[in-house]
Amino acid sequence: MSQLDSKKPDQVSSDAIPLGAMDNLFCAWHDAFDGAGMGAAVMGVRGHIEHEILEAALGNLQLRHPKLRARIIKSADGRRFFDFPTTPSPIPVEFKDYETDSLSWQEELNRLMNPKLDPTVEPLCRGLVLRSRTRPWCYLIILLHHGIADGLSLFRVVNDLLKYYEDAEQHRDKKTVSSLPIVVVHRARQSSHWLRQLALLAHLFRKRRDIRKEMWTSLPHDDSVPPHHLWAHHVFSEQETLALARRCRKEKTTVSGALFAAASCGLIALLPQRNARFKCRFPIDVRGKLEGSNGPVTEDDLGCFVSPYENVYTLDKTSSFWDVARQADSDTKTFVAAGGPSLLYNLARLYKPPLSSKKHKRGTLHIGNYGVIWIRDSYGTLNVEECATLYKSGPSLSLIAIMIQQRMNLTFNIFDVPKDFANQLRDVIFEQLRQAMEKNIP
Numbered sequence: 001m002s003q004l005d006s007k008k009p010d011q012v013s014s015d016a017i018p019l020g021a022m023d024n025l026f027c028a029w030h031d032a033f034d035g036a037g038m039g040a041a042v043m044g045v046r047g048h049i050e051h052e053i054l055e056a057a058l059g060n061l062q063l064r065h066p067k068l069r070a071r072i073i074k075s076a077d078g079r080r081f082f083d084f085p086t087t088p089s090p091i092p093v094e095f096k097d098y099e100t101d102s103l104s105w106q107e108e109l110n111r112l113m114n115p116k117l118d119p120t121v122e123p124l125c126r127g128l129v130l131r132s133r134t135r136p137w138c139y140l141i142i143l144l145h146h147g148i149a150d151g152l153s154l155f156r157v158v159n160d161l162l163k164y165y166e167d168a169e170q171h172r173d174k175k176t177v178s179s180l181p182i183v184v185v186h187r188a189r190q191s192s193h194w195l196r197q198l199a200l201l202a203h204l205f206r207k208r209r210d211i212r213k214e215m216w217t218s219l220p221h222d223d224s225v226p227p228h229h230l231w232a233h234h235v236f237s238e239q240e241t242l243a244l245a246r247r248c249r250k251e252k253t254t255v256s257g258a259l260f261a262a263a264s265c266g267l268i269a270l271l272p273q274r275n276a277r278f279k280c281r282f283p284i285d286v287r288g289k290l291e292g293s294n295g296p297v298t299e300d301d302l303g304c305f306v307s308p309y310e311n312v313y314t315l316d317k318t319s320s321f322w323d324v325a326r327q328a329d330s331d332t333k334t335f336v337a338a339g340g341p342s343l344l345y346n347l348a349r350l351y352k353p354p355l356s357s358k359k360h361k362r363g364t365l366h367i368g369n370y371g372v373i374w375i376r377d378s379y380g381t382l383n384v385e386e387c388a389t390l391y392k393s394g395p396s397l398s399l400i401a402i403m404i405q406q407r408m409n410l411t412f413n414i415f416d417v418p419k420d421f422a423n424q425l426r427d428v429i430f431e432q433l434r435q436a437m438e439k440n441i442p
Contacts, residue, residue: 016081019072019147020184021348022304024080026146027072027119028351033360035116036393037146041158042105042233043375044386045138049129049165051095057164058091058127063177064160067148067302072119080147082182085122093127103130105139105388106231113392117145124148125157146304151370151389151400152285153302159374166380183292183301186349188342191289200338204347207311214361216312217276219267219396222418230422232412233388234430241408243437248325255408256282256332256369257325259399262432263365264324267397268315269428270421275316278364281395282309282332284341299374307341307348310363321432328367362416363395372403397425 019027029037062068069088073081096108112128124145131138142161144154164177190197236244248258260280268276283306290297290305297305309332315324335341368389375384388411389400398413412429414422 016073016083017182017184018186019080019082020303021186021345022150022306023147023184025348025351026304027080030117030119030146033393035113036391038113038117038143038392039146039149039151039154040109040113040141040143040390041154042109042386042388042390043140043142043158043162043384044388045140045382046136046385047138047382048131048136049138049140049382050169051093051129053165053168054093054127054129055090056168057161058093060164060167060177061157061161062088062091062123063179064164065157065302066179066182068123068125068157070124070148071122072124072145072147082184088122091123091125091127093129095129095131097131097133099133101132101134101137103132103137103139105130105141109141109143109231109390112141112143113390117143119145119147146391148304149302150304150306151283151368152287152299152305152373154389155370155373155375155402156299156302159376162376162379162382162384165382169380180300181292181294183294183297183303185290185292185297185303185305188286188289188307188345189291190339190342190346192339197339197343200340200343204340204343211279211310211312215277216279216361216364217271217273218361219271219364219417220421221416230412230414230419230426231388231390232414232426233386234410234412235386235404236408236410238406240434240437241403241406244408244433247436251322251325253322253325253329254369255371255401256367257329258321258433258436259369259401259410260328260365260367261321261325262429262436263367263397263399264313264315265319265321266425266428266432267364268317268319270424275314277312277314279310279312279395280328280365280367281363282328282367283307284309284332284336286341286345289342289345307344309335309340309344321436364397366395366398366400366413368398368400370400370402375404377405399429 026037070082070084073083108130126143128141129138142158248255264278286307287297287305311331387402387404387409390413396415400411402409412426
């Protein structure tokens with residue numbers, strides 16, 4: 001694996017493929033903000049992951065998904081391309097064994113994620129396995145560059161890797177693995193009337209102008225806090241998960257709305273002022289509006305096929321939890337119905353990120369609710385019991401929810417705030433959610 005000279009434009013081969021709209025945007029963010037957006041899945045697995053079997057599975061994973069064999073290069077005119085070496089490097093994976101039941105996955109993930117991935121050096125994926133020698137328990141960590149995958153693509157990679165592990169473990173790895181097509185999409189379909197699109201465009205430009213003024217409330221800040229100082233993870237019981245879903249239905253909202261309400265109401269409870277303004281982002285999957293050269297984009301295809309909905313919300317200490325949840329849901333549904341996600345996807349190619357040296361005020365919240373994903377309960381001798389999803393940098397607070405074995409796995413990413421405040425915030429958000437569940441727990 002060799003490092004290309006970044007001072008010279010890369011030689012673009014005839015087989016190179018221009019990046020899609022969001023792929024390119026996430027690469028620009030990655031470059032401007034010291035690797036921001038790199039994503040990782042941390043799977044808590046009951047069982048013992050074997051080195052040789054996992055390496056065989058990683059080989060099949062690369063055969064299946066061509067972007068895991070790619071590098072990202074820039075031409076002389078600044079355009080980014082997926083380039084595919086004739087002999088791609090294998091996905092690197094590291095194993096660490098512990099003589100204890102406790103495995104420090106947060107510390108190890110921080111070590112893995114701190115170096116900025118060089119997109120000109122393939123593959124844009126890393127693996128790490130932490131194993132306990134005292135009990136049958138492992139953490140499987142998969143790190144991906146945001147230029148080739150969004151959150152749903154990350155879970156697709158994990159699911160496929162575990163399936164190939166099961167095949168190799170049961171000696172089914174000899175069957176042929178068919179490679180998927182390379183899917184990039186430059187434009188999303190717009191189904192609304194052009195007048196409605198024009199009105200939406202004007203609305204988005206006004207909102208973007210307001211957001212650029214950065215007039216939302218600053219959270220307590222601590223420059224001395226090391227990066228990723230608080231990555232917390234909690235698994236709710238089946239009973240708690242079902243209780244929250246029932247309460248959300250009763251209140252005519254969703255789990256995403258409840259997560260937003262828990263985070264924003266928790267923040268306003270901790271801040272000294274009576275009123276505060278929070279900038280929130282909701283990622284929206286736009287695969288249903290995208291079509292590649294071989295047809296519609298499917299859940300199997302790797303890429304950045306999401307569009308962000310952003311809004312600034314004003315709350316005070318009397319704000320009602322369920323009113324806040326319903327408002328966030330209503331705003332998101334209105335945005336989707338108006339064709340906002342497709343329009344923002346199409347505008348992504350016009351976005352120019354600020355220089356990395358510029359001070360950039362962090363947004364407040366990121367709420368991601370993936371619901372039930374493709375991860376099975378078991379793969380051969382491996383049983384998946386937990387899942388945390390983390391990324392490098394972003395808004396001050398992120399809540400990401402995933403359903404595994406009918407239990408909600410909730411991951412907190414908290415950046416650049418004092419540790420005491422971060423721990424208080426985590427606790428008050430849990431308390432908000434527990435109160436929301438309470439009336440529906442037998």
